[in-house]
Amino acid sequence: MTGPLLALIAKLLSGASVRWIDCQPDTCQRVYFANHTSHLDALVLWALLPYDVRVLTRPVAAKDYWEKGRVRRYLAGVFNALLIDRKEIKVHQSPVDLMLREIGDKYSLIVFPEGHRNIGNELDEFKSGLYYLCKKRPDLEAVPVHIDNLNRVLPRGEFLPVPLLSCITFGPPMWLEAGEPKAEFLTRARLAVQRLKEL
Amino acid sequence: MSYEARSWIFVTGVLVLLTAVTLIGQLLKRQPETGLNPAMIEAFNRRLRAWWLLLLLLAGAILLSPWVTVLLFFLLSFWALREFITLTPTRPGDHRALFWVFVLFTPLQYLLVGMQGWALQHKYDLYGFYSILIPVYGVLFIPARVAFSGDPKRFLERTAKIQAALIVCVYCLSFAPALLELDIQTPAAAPAAEVDSEATASPSSIKMPPPYEKWRNSLLLFYLVFMVQISDALQYAWGKLLGRRVIAPAISPNRTWEGFLGGVGSTALIGASLWWVTPFNQWQAALMSLVIGVMGFAGGMTMSAIKRDRGVKDYGTLVTGHGGVLDRIDSLCFAAPVFFHLTKLMFNH
Numbered sequence: 001m002t003g004p005l006l007a008l009i010a011k012l013l014s015g016a017s018v019r020w021i022d023c024q025p026d027t028c029q030r031v032y033f034a035n036h037t038s039h040l041d042a043l044v045l046w047a048l049l050p051y052d053v054r055v056l057t058r059p060v061a062a063k064d065y066w067e068k069g070r071v072r073r074y075l076a077g078v079f080n081a082l083l084i085d086r087k088e089i090k091v092h093q094s095p096v097d098l099m100l101r102e103i104g105d106k107y108s109l110i111v112f113p114e115g116h117r118n119i120g121n122e123l124d125e126f127k128s129g130l131y132y133l134c135k136k137r138p139d140l141e142a143v144p145v146h147i148d149n150l151n152r153v154l155p156r157g158e159f160l161p162v163p164l165l166s167c168i169t170f171g172p173p174m175w176l177e178a179g180e181p182k183a184e185f186l187t188r189a190r191l192a193v194q195r196l197k198e199l
Numbered sequence: 200m201s202y203e204a205r206s207w208i209f210v211t212g213v214l215v216l217l218t219a220v221t222l223i224g225q226l227l228k229r230q231p232e233t234g235l236n237p238a239m240i241e242a243f244n245r246r247l248r249a250w251w252l253l254l255l256l257l258a259g260a261i262l263l264s265p266w267v268t269v270l271l272f273f274l275l276s277f278w279a280l281r282e283f284i285t286l287t288p289t290r291p292g293d294h295r296a297l298f299w300v301f302v303l304f305t306p307l308q309y310l311l312v313g314m315q316g317w318a319l320q321h322k323y324d325l326y327g328f329y330s331i332l333i334p335v336y337g338v339l340f341i342p343a344r345v346a347f348s349g350d351p352k353r354f355l356e357r358t359a360k361i362q363a364a365l366i367v368c369v370y371c372l373s374f375a376p377a378l379l380e381l382d383i384q385t386p387a388a389a390p391a392a393e394v395d396s397e398a399t400a401s402p403s404s405i406k407m408p409p410p411y412e413k414w415r416n417s418l419l420l421f422y423l424v425f426m427v428q429i430s431d432a433l434q435y436a437w438g439k440l441l442g443r444r445v446i447a448p449a450i451s452p453n454r455t456w457e458g459f460l461g462g463v464g465s466t467a468l469i470g471a472s473l474w475w476v477t478p479f480n481q482w483q484a485a486l487m488s489l490v491i492g493v494m495g496f497a498g499g500m501t502m503s504a505i506k507r508d509r510g511v512k513d514y515g516t517l518v519t520g521h522g523g524v525l526d527r528i529d530s531l532c533f534a535a536p537v538f539f540h541l542t543k544l545m546f547n548h
Binding site: 149155163164 | 282298
């Protein structure tokens, strides 16, 4: 299966509509950060990017989920997922360093800074990975993304999706300000995603 | 005159009418000093585009094959069901039931409707199957499956929502394409002697429907869809012109008694004047159009009530970028099964 075919299937299945608010699709290096509601998040967000952006974008996904079983491993290969081991995080091999090494000066990333799937109304506190990514690579554009209703397409613990309609909203890019403290930046980023929900 | 000739006259007439109305819509858009609300004209033009799309798709599908028509209505149902369930809050415990609703019941209903023509040729009537698949098997399966998943919270409310979605979006709408294979027995169209001679002529006793029957049934489906659309438009127009007494302000501030009665009355008149495209006589055509108008109105009111409860204006804005299929077909969903049933009562015993 090719990437475009997988993207088409993901788009049809999730019935996803996409909105770009104060933001345009671009092939420059970016970190898309989104709320995490379903295992489909990474795949659908990746599928909704225009083709030339999509081929340069790698979703960061959980190794323990996407390496389980032949089908998942195969799909993760097709959408070029960057698999991160959540269980064994080594000091000399931190996920952030791994991500930065993998993207080089070419690829963009899709990350879910909540770190786990959250189906509540409010976003959880963001993990610090996003901050370190932006700190080590201040040229990366951090783009907030809000994912709506995808958790009903494939809820926690289910393996067969129901083809409802969902909506993905891309918001205006942001950067880490000079000297901005970690907690402040992470809160700002979280509110940026939260704001897209109300728009 | 053959039904084929009548089809072409009717379809041409509809296209001419649509073109004329579209031209008026475009003229109004280009002339800002008419004093009309531009938002209203825009809404009118948007609605017109949906009509063009629906009627052209339908005409094309009917010309190609009954299967294409069934497929078209399957896609409409599928999309409407997505919109309905997306709008309705469900809980994770409903997931498995919803999966079977989408993957089994919806395609199976249309498969049965689509196979009816083939089944009739083999002396088997699938009506007894597709008319109860969802009201019996589907409606009983849903609460049972939800119960098995073990979440009792607001149980009846949740199951009722899924049942309503399946009935309205899939079951009801499937009776529109089912019209294509309804065996209509009119004294004029099938004289007893002709049927006898045909039966003796073909000893295999497989009775192929004569081609004019196909045209007549296609025309009946086109008539139904057209009358539903006309009735929507007339109710809107009467409501704008004379509307004073709002029926239920909390449900829909635009639907008035004047719009309802004027719309239904004028729909009946137009429907009666088009009796020659149907198997009905003038009085029957007037009555059927009256029923279409009333059911269409009932469908619109019902969907408005659901939307008000969920706090959205239309299904299209619910998920930005989608057209709102359910907004366009709610009247048809309510009118189709009743139209089918009454036609069957009158012409198929």
